Amino acid sequence: MSETRSAGDPDLTTYRDVQLSPDFSELRRRFRRFVFPMTGLFLVWYFVYVLLADYAHGFMSTKVGGNITVGLLFGLGQFVSTFAITMIYVRWADKKVDPDAEKLRHQIEGEPR
């Protein structure tokens, strides 16, 4: 996209139209509203785990059974939760994002060139 485009270029108008259209804003907003909080949440969970490990030794080394401690379970939980978050994201993207793709695509491609 390094070539510059003149103001009268029809393509440019099309893209500006899409950029300004409520559908596009809605799509971006929906994506951000889901992805950013989710990212924040799972980062907090990882960072809190580190803090717990440091400042809540007693709690983390509580024996659940045998040599299995709360800390160990939480540690394994990191892997499990990473996987769970991925599954949630993928389902969400399949269900919510992909159908909107069709609509917006038609809008873009339907524009006269």
Add this chain to the structure above:
Amino acid sequence: MSSAMSLTGIGLVIVATIGIGLFGLRISRTTSDFYVASRAVSPRWNASAISGEYLSAASFLGVAGLVLVNGADMLWFSIGYTVGYLMLLVLVAAPLRRSGAYTLPDFAETRFESAVVRRICSGLVVGIGTLYLLPQLHGAGLTVHTVTGAPPDVGAAVVAVIVVINVAAGGMRSITFVQAFQYWLKLTALAAPIFIILIAWRSGDHSIGLLQSLQGAAAEWAEPLSTAGGRDHPLYATYSLLLALCFGTMGLPHVLVRFYTNPDGRAARRTTVVVLALLGMFYLFPPMYAILGRSFAPDLVAGGADTVVLELPSRIFPGTAGDLLGALVAAGAFAAFLSTSSGLTVAIAGVIDQDLLRSRLHRLTGGDYLAVNSFRIAALLAMTVPYLAFRVTGALSLADTVGLAFAVAASTFCPLLVLGIWWRRMSTTGAAAGLIVGGIAASAAALVNVVGAPTAGWPRALVGQPAAWTMPLAFLTVIVVSKLTPDKIPAGTARSMVRLHTPEAVEVDRGPQAFTNLPPSDSTPPRRA
């Protein structure tokens, strides 16, 4: 351990790697094949290949070594490597695919309409790739040295030569198959000894030693955030490491290019789910080696911790069984060096080819050359620099050095991608300034580490794990400079944003050209050979 058996194992891996590579050569024809396997790789193959490429010397040998010396904190390496992948998926993977750019420099040029930003990115790709290749070569040297006593140069040279031949011969298509095979080999090599040890334990063999080892592990070493192994400021170091791994993965050149080998966005998401499962499965094993190593190979804590995975089988089972398992592990380690190095070499060679070599070759030969040959020369150059760096650097901790590559990526490409994709007021000057400031700060820290780190206190912690200060510094630089230079916001930002954020349609193969209204970017590489 028996060197003959281990050498046979390593030899078999090399033969299989070249063999599958040659098979790939027969179906690899165009430049597009070389870069992205013509986007025709199924999710399951691709996931194995991605995992195979991602699990490097640091994962195979380094994590176990770090846990052995420094204790439970180092488990963050394995979690961080996995979470980094998730960050890549949710924040940048889809928009980047839609941008139609194959590489980070392509993206930078498309988004910021600047050849200067592109050139800075190219330099960073080569730098990060070299920093990542260096520990692979050290790992290879270490493995051959442990197995046969031969000088480390031998192992490093073998890996360098095999990788260049394989990449130059078949490119991405052939290494996709090679890397898929290598993932399963690595997992088998790491898992088999552990399972056999567990079976032996249950049948009453060695039971006392193992019980002792598990109880001995309850000492300071197993406590999180302990200062075992002489690490300073463990809370800072752990957070900094986590940041580097979470946000660095998206900036690793060999990881990103892999997302283009999926036929569409849906397949890319499927692939990532499988990748996370495969990575999680793999990372269960290195900590077990460390725990067992604490009782069966305590001498390694003082020196040579990175060899614990290689040494453990023969320490627990003297005789043929141990030799066989040792050979399997050595073969798996070689698979790790070869696969990661191949992926990195493809990524670096792609950048050297496009940004340095092709225009010069064009001028020299008057256009009379094959694009594929330019890529082949680039592959040779891509391995030469890290090999020379290997010759001048001393022993390194494998996982620590890889961690530094992540830190540089998190301080440069992460702000470029995250802000570039989501913030439309980002200016070209801001992008360049962020890359330069973050790049210089993190690379300086990396260099100090490779050459010889400060010995104690905060300086050591800050330089040893720089991401916690270099990454915010880079983000801040981009934001402040962009605010100061609003006239340098790229003219095509609105159009870039539409392109980046319009989701990919289902069942549409959206190659760079497939989105009909968008003219293909100048810089997309698949010019036919």
